Amino acid sequence: MANKQQKTPEQRRYQQRVNEKMPRSKTLSQCIRAFISGGIICSIGQLVHDIGEKWLMLDEKGVAAFTAIIMVFLGASLTGLGVYDKIGSWSGAGSIVPITGFANSIVSPAMEFKREGFVTGTAAKMFVIAGPVLVYGIGSSVIVGLIYALLRA
Amino acid sequence: MDSVMQSGKRMGNQTLVFSNPGAVISSGTIAGPMEGKGPLGEHFDTVLKEDTWGEDSWEKAERKMFEQAVRRAMEKAELNSGDVDCLLGGDLLNQIISANFAARELKMPFLGLYGACSTMAESLLIGGMLLDGGYADCVACTAVSHFSTAERQYRNPLEMGGQTTPTAQRTVTGAGCSIAAGPNYSGSRIYRNIFITAGTIGKVVDLGITDANNMGAAMAPAAADTLAAHLSDTGRGVMDYDLVVTGDLGSFGSEMFIDLCRDNGIDIQDRHMDCGNMIFAPEQKVDCGGSGCGCSASVLNAYLLDKIEKGELRRIFFMATGALLSPTSSMQSESIPGIAHGVVLERK
Amino acid sequence: MDYVWAFVIGGGICVIGQLLLSLTRLTPARILVVFVTVGVVLSALGLYEPLVELAGAGATVPLTGFGYSLGKGAIEAVGEKGVIGAFTGGITATAGGIAAAIVFGYLFAMIFTPKTKM
CATH class of the missing domain: 3.40.47.40 (Stage V sporulation protein AD)
Incomplete structure (x- = not known):
């Protein structure tokens, strides 16, 4: 990954100096914010889950799908309204890691590239960030399934 | 080559000294809304209320900023487009489309430059050479950048949530144009010195x-x-x-x-x-x-x-x-x- | 109690993500990939199920939960349909979320335009 060329001593010295003096992220306060915001989003998810289970009387798979769909809807609408990026700049990973963040990563490029057309812009760019998630997620689930099938045989 | 050396236009390995130095006679600036609220807000000729400037894309807004910065500088010195012998400038977008498309409207002899964020100095440097060499009597040196076009080209979609790193910098939505003229220029000017x-x-x-x-x-x-x-x-x-x-x-x-x-x-x-x-x-x-x-x-x-x-x-x-x-x-x-x-x- | 666990575990998973963001050079896009893959692997090893039972949405809403659904779906489908289930199970289990993301993504892109951050 890294630069394949040998670093000169000057380069090594400079990079070391940059690393020493660089302003740092405030990791602790960022983690606290991520904890709070992530916790809130998951609690909302729990509420949606309970609504699906107790009010709509969905079965287990139905509840899971219902929760995912509603959370994606919430993430997508907040992105459309221009709120999710503001939540994100406060929350950091707290709003990236939940599935609402996945929805944000789909809607934001879809909106942004509208001007390049609905086929080559919106539709093509929609999965620029979420695509890899699907590739690796679905890919690894197939591998897991195949291993499981092998072990069973 | 020798004659150039003898004429004293160069010093050392990298430096050019202008024996007939061009003078900056006018300038024009356009700034985005956030830049307008900054410490230099009152100094810009035009501060945009919103950064699409009535266009339907930020790219169009950016090229309009380039064009208007040049026009603003020309107006101040009461120049017509025929008076500018060479337009020099660039921007950050791929194939410097902002500068190229603005030059299409400005209809002046045009040299597009790419020096990333060094473009303003690069254009002044080349402009200075053209004036000193007598190849032009009047040049317009320009550069433009726009936060939203740069974000989508280099980083993430605007509505994507996340934090910036502490070393990150914000691309300025702004354009600036300096018009410089050689010793033969006798028209009006806003800067004399x-x-x-x-x-x-x-x-x-x-x-x-x-x-x-x-x-x-x-x-x-x-x-x-x-x-x-x-x-x-x-x-x-x-x-x-x-x-x-x-x-x-x-x-x-x-x-x-x-x-x-x-x-x-x-x-x-x-x-x-x-x-x-x-x-x-x-x-x-x-x-x-x-x-x-x-x-x-x-x-x-x-x-x-x-x-x-x-x-x-x-x-x-x-x-x-x-x-x-x-x-x-x-x-x-x-x-x-x-x-x-x-x-x-x-x-x- | 459900909500307390959902908050704590969900928040905790996000803190792990934040630590990766702040302390390593991983970008958000890479972190999402890591989380979903880790979720698939943990569910295959049977380690994520207990977390879901304890924390409910606290474990299913983070992207590791998406990976968990994918992995669990694949394994269950293999049980029902054999090898072909390895290919159909994961997507079937997560079809709702993915389809919602596509539909809402497209819909909101038609309705809204992005605004410059100030």
Whole structure:
């Protein structure tokens, strides 16, 4: 990954100096914010889950799908309204890691590239960030399934 | 070649000295809404209320800013488009479309330049040469950048949630144009005393920084290199300048620049200013400051030229810095080459 | 109690993500990939199920939960349909979320335009 060329001593010295003096992220306060915001989003998810289970009387798979769909809807609408990026700049990973963040990563490029057309812009760019998630997620689930099938045989 | 050397137009390896120096006669600036709220807000000719400027894309807004900065500068000096012999300029977008498309409207002889954020100094440098050589009597030197077009080209969609890193800089939405004229020019002008007397062509310097969110640190070595070359070529010291202005090193990049200059035995601390640090106030939450070629272009044309004209600054070394990366080179984990070109602007 | 666990575990998973963001050079896009893959692997090893039972949405809403659904779906489908289930199970189990993301993504892109951050 890294630069394949040998670093000169000057380069090594400079990079070391940059690393020493660089302003740092405030990791602790960022983690606290991520904890709070992530916790809130998951609690909302729990509420949606309970609504699906107790009010709509969905079965287990139905509840899971219902929760995912509603959370994606919430993430997508907040992105459309221009709120999710503001939540994100406060929350950091707290709003990236939940599935609402996945929805944000789909809607934001879809909106942004509208001007390049609905086929080559919106539709093509929609999965620029979420695509890899699907590739690796679905890919690894197939591998897991195949291993499981092998072990069973 | 020898005759050039003898005519004294060059000093040392990288520096050009203009024997018939061009004069900056007018300037035009356009700034975005956030830049307008910054410390220099009142100095810009036009501050946009919203950054699409009535266009249906930011790219169109950016090219309009380029075009209008030139037109504004021409208006102030009562010039017609036929009076400008050469338009020089560029921007940050792929294939410098903002400059190219604006030049289509301006209908002037045009040389498109790409020096990343160093474009303003590069255009002044080349403009100075054209005037000194007598190849033009009047040139327009321009650069533009736009936050929203740069974000989508280099970073993430605007509505994507997330945090910036502490070394990140915000691309300035701004355009600046300097119109400079040679000794034969006799038309009207708003500046009478500002001359482009010398320039130093920078070398590409790369000390291996790969973090595209730390461009100040990537460019600082190039700035230190160009300043050292300029001082050694001309035999001048920092004390010969009221100010050494860098383009968009930002706060951390400036710190590294001052550090590197100290290594070279140059103490610059109290004579250095960075446009990236000047254009936004700390409470505007822009991490390490502004960047983009519109940063140095708008600060120079809105603020610094006035200071020289009024005599508050006598001689400055204006050194815009560029990070020569592309989204592709970043994705392929290449390091970020930097460049800095300098021009000497002085009151005479 | 459900909500307390959902908050604590969900928040905790996000803190792990934040630590990766702040302390390593991983970008958000890479972190999402890591989380979903880790979720698939943990569910295959049977380690994520207990977390879901304890924390409910606290474990299913983070992207590791998406990976968990994918992995669990694949394994269950293999049990029902054999090898072909390895290919159909994961997507079937997560079809709702993915389809919602596509539909809402497209819909909101038609309705809204992005605004410059100030």
